[in-house]
Amino acid sequence: GIQVEQSPPDLILQEGANSTLRCNFSDSVNNLQWFHQNPWGQLINLFYIPSGTKQNGRLSATTVATERYSLLYISSSQTTDSGVYFCAVQNLGWGKLQFGAGTQVVVTP
Amino acid sequence: GAVVSQHPSRVICKSGTSVKIECRSLDFQATTMFWYRQFPKQSLMLMATSNEGSKATYEQGVEKDKFLINHASLTLSTLTVTSAHPEDSSFYICSAPGGNTGELFFGEGSRLTVL
Numbered sequence: 001g002i003q004v005e006q007s008p009p010d011l012i013l014q015e016g017a018n019s020t021l022r023c024n025f026s027d028s029v030n031n032l033q034w035f036h037q038n039p040w041g042q043l044i045n046l047f048y049i050p051s052g053t054k055q056n057g058r059l060s061a062t063t064v065a066t067e068r069y070s071l072l073y074i075s076s077s078q079t080t081d082s083g084v085y086f087c088a089v090q091n092l093g094w095g096k097l098q099f100g101a102g103t104q105v106v107v108t109p
Numbered sequence: 110g111a112v113v114s115q116h117p118s119r120v121i122c123k124s125g126t127s128v129k130i131e132c133r134s135l136d137f138q139a140t141t142m143f144w145y146r147q148f149p150k151q152s153l154m155l156m157a158t159s160n161e162g163s164k165a166t167y168e169q170g171v172e173k174d175k176f177l178i179n180h181a182s183l184t185l186s187t188l189t190v191t192s193a194h195p196e197d198s199s200f201y202i203c204s205a206p207g208g209n210t211g212e213l214f215f216g217e218g219s220r221l222t223v224l
Contacts, residue, residue: 031211041147041200043215045110086152090211097143097204097213099153 002027006087006100013077013107021072021103023087031090031097032063034072038083046072046085077107111137111207115216122193123224130188130219132203138183139205143213144176147200156201159186193223 003026013019025032034046047054047061049070054061058077063070074081084102112135122128132142140161145153157178158166165178175197177189190197202218 031213033212035215041202041218041220043202043218045212045214048210048212088153088213096155096158098155101152 001096002029002089002091002098004087004089004098004100006085006103008103009101010104011106013074013081013105015077015079015107015109017077017107018073018075019077019105021074021085021087021105023070023072023089023100025068025070025087025089027068027091029065029068029089029091032070033088033097034061034070035086035088036081036083037086037102043086074105077105079107079109081105082107110212111135111205111214113203113205113207113214113216115203115219117219118217119220119222121222121224124194125192127189127191128193128221130190130201130203130221132186132188132205132216134184134205134207137205137207139186139207140183142180142186142203142205144178144186144188145202145204147202147218153202159203161186190221193221195223197221198223 005024035043051065058075060073086102087100088097090097142159144156159180161180180186204213204215207214
């Protein structure tokens with residue numbers, strides 16, 4: 001199956017700081033999603049982004065499909081941004097959404 | 110976005126009993142749903158693919174007799190953990206593709222504790 005690697009595994013930020021999370025994957029994909037898992041466990045859809053760039057408020061994401069990576073940018077971080085950020089990918093051959101190990105983000109006041 | 114709902118959100122049961130978890134697509138139809146399991150501090154692992162009107166497809170290492178999946182309608186899939194034991198304690202979360210892009214939407218998750 002497809003391999004998904006996320007970095008860094010942990011990130012501690014001061015409120016107001018900017019950060020970049022990275023997702024590398026081992027094969028071509030037809031689906032790539034970024035999620036935020038809140039403290040109650042719910043997965044919140046952030047971006048559906050198999051290629052290109054998208055922005056939603058303080059968050060933006062870029063996927064460079066030809067180089068097999070995606071980046072999630074968090075700007076002006078807030079304490080509510082704390083949680084685990086997952087990248088998940090799917091390709092036609094594998095057909096299933098494969099999750100990375102996640103990045104644990106802690107934003108301190 | 111599409112809405113997927115799970116019930117119950119939390120369940121505590123005694124060892125040896127069976128527990129049923131429901132997953133509903135509220136504003137769309139889903140011929141396929143996916144069941145994931147998540148242990149503390151770990152990522153999500155796909156357990157099985159639920160197919161409306163046919164048998165579920167289980168991932169390697171997942172016991173089909175332990176985790177019974179039924180997808181009887183286009184809006185409902187159920188996961189039954191049979192004869193639950195403490196090692197089955199985990200966070201179970203379902204998902205379904207909504208819209209025409211294949212984007213997956215997840216339910217709230219169900220936290221199972223087996224005493």
